[in-house]
Amino acid sequence: MIDVRDLYSDYRKYLNKEITVQGWIRSHRKQKEFGFIDFNDGTYQKNLQIVYDNKLTDFDSISKLKLGSAITVKGTLIESEGNQDFELKASYVKLEGDCMDDYPLQSKGRPTREFLREIAYLRPRTNLFNAIFRVRSVAAYAIHKYFQDNGYVYFHAPIITASDCEGAGEMFQVTTLDLDKVAKNGKVDYSKDFFNKKSSLTVSGQLQAETFALAYKKTYTFGPTFRAENSNTKIHACEFWMIEPEIAFCDLEGDMDIMEDMLKYIVKYVLDNCKEEMDLFDKFVEKGLIDKLTKLINSKFTRIDHKDVIKILKEAPVKWEFEPEYGEDIAKEHEKYITEYFNGPVFIKNWPKDIKAFYMKQNADGKTVAAVDLEVPGAGELMGGSQREESYEKLVKRMEELNMDKSSLDWYLNLRKYGGCVHSGFGMGFERLLIYLTGVDNIRDVIPYYRTPGNCDY
Amino acid sequence: MIDVRDLYSDYRKYLNKEITVQGWIRSHRKQKEFGFIDFNDGTYQKNLQIVYDNKLTDFDSISKLKLGSAITVKGTLIESEGNQDFELKASYVKLEGDCMDDYPLQSKGRPTREFLREIAYLRPRTNLFNAIFRVRSVAAYAIHKYFQDNGYVYFHAPIITASDCEGAGEMFQVTTLDLDKVAKNGKVDYSKDFFNKKSSLTVSGQLQAETFALAYKKTYTFGPTFRAENSNTKIHACEFWMIEPEIAFCDLEGDMDIMEDMLKYIVKYVLDNCKEEMDLFDKFVEKGLIDKLTKLINSKFTRIDHKDVIKILKEAPVKWEFEPEYGEDIAKEHEKYITEYFNGPVFIKNWPKDIKAFYMKQNADGKTVAAVDLEVPGAGELMGGSQREESYEKLVKRMEELNMDKSSLDWYLNLRKYGGCVHSGFGMGFERLLIYLTGVDNIRDVIPYYRTPGNCDY
Numbered sequence: 039m040i041d042v043r044d045l046y047s048d049y050r051k052y053l054n055k056e057i058t059v060q061g062w063i064r065s066h067r068k069q070k071e072f073g074f075i076d077f078n079d080g081t082y083q084k085n086l087q088i089v090y091d092n093k094l095t096d097f098d099s100i101s102k103l104k105l106g107s108a109i110t111v112k113g114t115l116i117e118s119e120g121n122q123d124f125e126l127k128a129s130y131v132k133l134e135g136d137c138m139d140d141y142p143l144q145s146k147g148r149p150t151r152e153f154l155r156e157i158a159y160l161r162p163r164t165n166l167f168n169a170i171f172r173v174r175s176v177a178a179y180a181i182h183k184y185f186q187d188n189g190y191v192y193f194h195a196p197i198i199t200a201s202d203c204e205g206a207g208e209m210f211q212v213t214t215l216d217l218d219k220v221a222k223n224g225k226v227d228y229s230k231d232f233f234n235k236k237s238s239l240t241v242s243g244q245l246q247a248e249t250f251a252l253a254y255k256k257t258y259t260f261g262p263t264f265r266a267e268n269s270n271t272k273i274h275a276c277e278f279w280m281i282e283p284e285i286a287f288c289d290l291e292g293d294m295d296i297m298e299d300m301l302k303y304i305v306k307y308v309l310d311n312c313k314e315e316m317d318l319f320d321k322f323v324e325k326g327l328i329d330k331l332t333k334l335i336n337s338k339f340t341r342i343d344h345k346d347v348i349k350i351l352k353e354a355p356v357k358w359e360f361e362p363e364y365g366e367d368i369a370k371e372h373e374k375y376i377t378e379y380f381n382g383p384v385f386i387k388n389w390p391k392d393i394k395a396f397y398m399k400q401n402a403d404g405k406t407v408a409a410v411d412l413e414v415p416g417a418g419e420l421m422g423g424s425q426r427e428e429s430y431e432k433l434v435k436r437m438e439e440l441n442m443d444k445s446s447l448d449w450y451l452n453l454r455k456y457g458g459c460v461h462s463g464f465g466m467g468f469e470r471l472l473i474y475l476t477g478v479d480n481i482r483d484v485i486p487y488y489r490t491p492g493n494c495d496y
Numbered sequence: 497m498i499d500v501r502d503l504y505s506d507y508r509k510y511l512n513k514e515i516t517v518q519g520w521i522r523s524h525r526k527q528k529e530f531g532f533i534d535f536n537d538g539t540y541q542k543n544l545q546i547v548y549d550n551k552l553t554d555f556d557s558i559s560k561l562k563l564g565s566a567i568t569v570k571g572t573l574i575e576s577e578g579n580q581d582f583e584l585k586a587s588y589v590k591l592e593g594d595c596m597d598d599y600p601l602q603s604k605g606r607p608t609r610e611f612l613r614e615i616a617y618l619r620p621r622t623n624l625f626n627a628i629f630r631v632r633s634v635a636a637y638a639i640h641k642y643f644q645d646n647g648y649v650y651f652h653a654p655i656i657t658a659s660d661c662e663g664a665g666e667m668f669q670v671t672t673l674d675l676d677k678v679a680k681n682g683k684v685d686y687s688k689d690f691f692n693k694k695s696s697l698t699v700s701g702q703l704q705a706e707t708f709a710l711a712y713k714k715t716y717t718f719g720p721t722f723r724a725e726n727s728n729t730k731i732h733a734c735e736f737w738m739i740e741p742e743i744a745f746c747d748l749e750g751d752m753d754i755m756e757d758m759l760k761y762i763v764k765y766v767l768d769n770c771k772e773e774m775d776l777f778d779k780f781v782e783k784g785l786i787d788k789l790t791k792l793i794n795s796k797f798t799r800i801d802h803k804d805v806i807k808i809l810k811e812a813p814v815k816w817e818f819e820p821e822y823g824e825d826i827a828k829e830h831e832k833y834i835t836e837y838f839n840g841p842v843f844i845k846n847w848p849k850d851i852k853a854f855y856m857k858q859n860a861d862g863k864t865v866a867a868v869d870l871e872v873p874g875a876g877e878l879m880g881g882s883q884r885e886e887s888y889e890k891l892v893k894r895m896e897e898l899n900m901d902k903s904s905l906d907w908y909l910n911l912r913k914y915g916g917c918v919h920s921g922f923g924m925g926f927e928r929l930l931i932y933l934t935g936v937d938n939i940r941d942v943i944p945y946y947r948t949p950g951n952c953d954y
Contacts, residue, residue, distance in 0.1 A: 039745065041647060041713070060745040061713070062915050080712040080744075081647060108710075108917035110745070134745070135886060135916040143914075159704075159907040160914070162711035171708070175650035182640050189499060189539060192633035196945040197655070197720045198668070198697075198735055200952045210656070210690070212668050212697065214724045215675070217684045224682065226675045232668070232724055232734070233952035239656075239670065246617075246945060246954055250629070252566075253620035254538040255499070255519070261720065262655045266672045266690055276690070277656055286538075287497065287518040287568070287592070428593060449617040449954060456618070457520050458593040459566035487654040487704060494658045494691035496704055496907060 043081040045115070049124045052115045059086065059126065060110045060134070062163070065145045068101040075103070077111065077126075083165055083314040087118065090128040105145055106137030151483055158487055159496060166322070169315035170476055170484055173308060177475060178468070180307035181260060181281055184300055190256040190283065195243025197262065200235055201446045208266040209238040210276075239264035244282050244463060245397070245450050248426060251284035251461050252453055258283040260468075268491050272480045275469060277489040284463035290399070290408040290425040293462035294385050297412055297421055298339045301383075305331050308475055324477025330416060331475070337382040344368075344389045344406070347376055354379075365390040365405075370418060377415040384413045396436050397450075399425035410464070417474040423464025430454035501539040503573070507582045510573045517544065517584065518568045518592070520621070523603045526559040533561070535569065535584075541623055541772040545576065548586040563603055564595030609941055616945055617954060624780070627773035628934055628942055631766060635933060636926070638765035639718060639739055642758055648714040648741065653701025655720065658693055659904050666724040667696040668734075697722035702740050702921060703855070703908050706884065709742035709919050710911055716741040718926075726949050730938045733927065735947040742921035748857070748866040748883045749799075751920035752843050755870055755879055756797045759841075763789050766933055782935025788874060789933070795840040802826075802847045802864070805834055812837075823848045823863075828876060835873040842871045854894050855908075857883035868922070875932040881922025888912035 040057045061079025068074075075088040088111055090100055103109065112130040117123065142157050143149070143164065154161040161167040185192065198212050214232040228235050243259040250257035259282040266276055283296065309316055309331060320327040351362035351372050360369040368376075368386075376384050387410040388401060398407035408425035427433045433454060437444055444451065472484040482488045487496040498515045519537025526532075533546040546569055548558055561567065571586035600615050601607070601622065612619040619625040643650065656670050672690040686693050701717040708715035717740040724734055741754065767774055767789060778785040809820035809830050818827040826834075826844075834842050845868040846859060856865035866883035885891045891912060895902055902909065930942040940946045945954040 043647065060917075081714075106915045108744075108915040134918065135912075137915045138913045141914045159707040159911070160711075162708055168711065171651070172649055172712070174652070175644070175648075178650050178652075179640055179644045182637055186633070186637045189501065190633075191630055192636050193629070194632070194636075194720075194737060194944060196735065196947065196954060198722075198947050198952060199954070201954070208672070210670050210672060211675070212670060213675070214666070214668060217669070217671070217673070217675070217678055220675055221678050221681070221683050223679065225679050232949060233947070234950045235952065237952050249617040249954075250620055250944070253618075253626065254630075256539075262652075264656075277654065279652060286566075453617070454593075455596045456599050457564045457566040457595045459518075460592065486652060486708070489654065489656050489691070491690060492692045494656060494693065494695050496654060496657070496659065496707075 041081040042077070042079045042084070042086045045086060045124065046082055046084060049115065053124065054114060054116065056112065056114055056129075057126070058110065058112045061108070063103060063105050063107050063109060063137075065105060066103060073097075073101050075109075075111075075131075077109070080163070080168060083169060083318060087120070087122055087125040088113070088128050088131075089125050090131060094128070094131070096131075100131045103131070103133060104137045104139075104141075106141045106143065107133060108135035108137075110134055151480070155482055162486070165318065167483075169312075169318050170472070170478055171486060173312050173315050173476055174472055174484065176311050177304060177308050177472065178260070178279075180304045180311075181300075181468075183307070184303045185256075185258045185283065188256070190258045191250060191254045193243070193247055193250045193257045193259050195240060195246050195259045195261055195282075197240055198233075198237050199240045200233065200237050201245065208268075209241060210264050210266045212237045212239060241265055242280070242282065242465065244284065244465065245447070247282055247284040247463065248450070248453060248461065251286045251463065252458065255286045256283070257285075270491060272482075273470065273473065275481045275485055275488050275490055278481070278485070279468035280465055281468060282463060282465045284461065286459055286461045288425075288462045289460050290387060290410060290423075290462060293423050293425065293464060294339070294341060294387070294410055294412075297385075297410075297423060297464055298383075301412075301420070302335050304471070305475065306335050309335075319477050327477045334383060334414065339383040339385055339412070340380040341385045341387060342380075344386050347372075347384075347386050350379060351375065365392070367393050373413045373418045377413050382415065386411050386413060394424070396440055396442060397424070397426050397433070399427045400429075400432055400436070408462075414474065417470070420470055420474060421464050421466040423462065425460065425462040428454055428458045428460055430458070499539040500535070500537045500542070500544045503544060503582065504540055504542060507573065511582065512572060512574065514570065514572055514587075515584070516568065516570045519566070521561060521563050521565050521567060521595075524561060524563060531555070531559045533567075533569075533589075535567070538621070538626060541627060541776060545578070545580055545583040546571070546586050546589075547583050548589060552586070552589070554589075558589045561589070561591060562595045562597075562599075564599045564601065565591060566593035566595075568592055609938070613940055620944070623776065625941075627770075627776050628930070628936055629944060631770050631773050631934055632930055632942065634769050635762055635766050635930065636718070636737075638762045638769075639758075639926075641765070642761045643714075643716045643741065646714070648716045649708060649712045651701070651705055651708045651715045651717050653698060653704045653717045653719055653740075655698055656691075656695050657698045658691065658695050659703065666726075667699060668722050668724045670695045670697060699723055700738070700740065700923065702742065702923065703905070705740050705742040705921065706908070706911060706919065709744045709921065710916065713744045714741070715743075728949060730940075731928065731931065733939045733943060733946050733948055736939070736943070737926035738923055739926060740921060740923045742919065744917055744919045746883075746920045747918050748845060748868060748881075748920060751881050751883065751922060752797070752799060752845070752868055752870075755843075755868075755881060755922055756841075759870075759878070760793050762929070763933065764793050767793075777935050785935045792841060792872065797841040797843055797870070798838040799843045799845060800838075802844050805830075805842075805844050808837060809833065823850070825851050831871045831876045835871050840873065844869050844871060852882070854898055854900060855882075855884050855891070857885045858887075858890055858894070866920075872932065875928070878928055878932060879922050879924040881920065883918065883920040886912055886916045886918055888916070
């Protein structure tokens with residue numbers, strides 16, 4: 039069996055030879071003596087044109103094959119007189135699986151993305167979603183390749199956990215308790231639960247990844263993470279995949295070097311390996327996408343302190359919806375302004391301590407932490423990272439200030455007692471990256487089966 | 497900074513040059529005029545010997561550095577007069593992070609694996625676990641590389657799901673309901689739960705993967721799956737990673753071809769890329785491991801029907817604990833016998849319908865399904881797969897026989913109505929593979945932070 043992708047990569051290799059293809063009918067036109075099938079096998083964006091004529095004994099039955107049906111075709115690849123370079127002159131067409139008339143993907147008109155979400159199990163059969171999920175696959179591989187080629191150890195962080203990384207963040211509870219019985223008995227007995235205690239789905243594998251960084255020097259996670267946030271926005275899903283590298287003997291500057299290098303690598307890899315798909319996005323989803331990404335690869339990312347960003351924002355000739363303030367977070371409008379101001383990606387670093395997580399390295403000024411967010415033009419925050427606090431005493435003090443439970447994180451604290459060292463890491467939401475890479479602006483369209491409040495289909 | 501791995505791959509490149517290394521002290525011997533540090537940075541099994549002498553002004557403080565401490569060392573790489581080829585003559589040693597005296601990994605004696613499970617966050621710092629989790633990382637990459645190089649699309653199956661793949665299998669429930677309130681109110685109201693219905697952690701991504709196979713032709717999953725089984729065995733964990741390829745236009749024979757090809761590829765990749773680690777396992781964990789794996793790569797896997805296996809077992813001159821029977825599953829002792837009988841891996845195919853899952857292709861005999869298990873010498877069942885039933889009517893009938901809820905799987909059934917075709921797939925538990933690859937026989941030792949009944953630490 040030959041893939042349509044093989045034909046498009048070098049059709050001359052197969053010219054005038056007999057080949058077999060297997061796939062699906064995208065459209066079908068019949069004439070008196072000829073029939074034309076637009077054939078797609080999912081391996082490539084473009085269709086293969088199949089021509090058959092009434093010399094075939096089963097011409098009549100072939101000519102009745104319906105859109106969506108699965109077929110096997112044998113024939114000779116010939117040069118085409120039509121719009122395409124080549125076509126397959128069929129000597130044999132076999133129906134493998136029929137398609138009923140209520141098939142939702144009829145050829146007339148382009149279905150909306152909202153409609154396709156309702157039939158998510160069929161949408162990878164459309165050109166757009168075929169491209170999106172292929173890019174998802176290739177980008178995932180690029181991430182693994184980048185880290186493995188650079189000596190990182192892939193770490194599978196635990197999914198079910200009894201500790202809460204952020205000290206905040208809404209979590210999903212995981213249980214084998216029979217809730218009907220809980221209701222009936224009028225009490226919750228965690229000693230009867232599967233782990234003999236309350237457990238949840240992880241919101242981040244970072245804390246555990248630090249244990250690997252302090253053993254292997256370089257590690258990364260790539261796995262699903264969960265937030266039970268009741269957010270119905272275009273960029274929030276409650277189940278999403280995250281990449282969290284963690285590096286020992288690496289400070290905040292080194293962290294930014296890696297973030298920049300990794301992002302450029304992934305973008306270049308996808309541009310190089312998904313040309314057809316990227317062309318499709320550039321044409322139909324986000325005009326100028328390829329230019330945007332090419333520019334990113336060739337740009338030097340700006341590095342600037344949070345307080346200097348606030349200064350620029352305050353001095354900007356703009357009427358803000360949210361007034362920028364020292365010591366506070368920045369809003370979407372500020373992110374947008376600052377990437378336009380520097381005409382490229384911007385690392386905003388050294389953030390106010392009070393709005394960042396407990397594990398971040400406390401700077402000498404007593405007010406800021408060695409945290410960094412990467413803002414990219416057209417997408418806002420794409421990654422966040424920090425140097426981690428390596429002082430046992432400072433970390434304990436910070437946890438106490440925040441009324442955090444130290445006992446469940448004793449192992450994490452111990453890392454600072456047993457050969458701890460300067461170390462840093464960052465997190466990148468995989469779907470945020472995909473939104474940036476494809477121009478598809480709704481997270482529901484870059485996850486095969488998305489989970490959002492009230493949605494858990496398939 | 498130079499990795500110790502770089503030095504061992506070609507130390508002559510660095511000979512008589514000044515280099516900087518960063519890592520941890522594995523052991524430390526001091527003499528009057530010299531000190532020797534066994535230095536390890538986690539990138540390689542072997543240590544780098546560091547030599548320093550009392551010409552250094554801080555000789556006294558260096559000589560007090562403790563095992564487990566993190567250090568930066570500058571010096572010149574020289575040829576060694578001792579057991580190793582090279583050593584680092586230090587000109588500068590800086591303490592990056594001290595190590596307290598209660599550090600559990602002291603150099604005396606080799607800690608047991610049971611003890612190390614109690615301090616799982618430190619065990620990747622030992623040679624054995626450094627090797628195990630590096631092999632885990634490299635094997636994971638080999639899997640991605642195999643499928644990506646062969647044109648498969650990586651599919652992220654949903655983790656939280658409202659459907660139950662096996663129609664059996666204990667599942668973990670996922671909820672945002674406040675259980676204390678459930679107990680107080682005396683009733684469970686799923687309309688208030690996050691997804692407005694009962695949801696669980698996936699036991700398999702196969703059914704969803706089929707939707708991708710029927711769009712892309714070839715797809716694979718690689719993600720965490722969950723079983724809330726109260727099994728305290730060496731090979732059961734309730735959170736484990738699984739690989740589930742799914743291929744359209746592929747029958748059971750084709751499925752076996754892929755299983756065999758994939759396994760040989762992974763084994764070869766790990767042998768080629770983890771020589772030091774495999775040597776360690778061969779020496780200290782399973783004598784003959786490398787021979788076993790090399791033999792696998794070079795063997796042709798036997799393919800035999802379940803009923804013929806039973807015949808062989810029945811005729812065997814063995815007193816069985818469990819008597820082999822036509823129409824029934826086989827036991828561990830049978831698996832062992834049959835791989836020894838054929839002196840290599842064995843595909844057992846065409847299993848009795850009643851002991852296999854609903855979605856498996858029903859054979860013409862009315863009694864068996866086109867299912868296959870791969871049995872490998874020394875590990876038993878490593879993978880299981882099947883051709884999938886592509887007939888809508890047969891699938892519906894089978895689900896009705898098993899009293900399954902069809903409504904939540906309407907999308908799965910529809911795949912048979914909309915251009916369905918012969919397709920097959922299989923599943924491989926990643927940890928089972930790792931047990932086979934490393935010889936480490938307890939699943940708790942091949943997962944960084946394992947989850948078993950009552951265990952949810954870190």
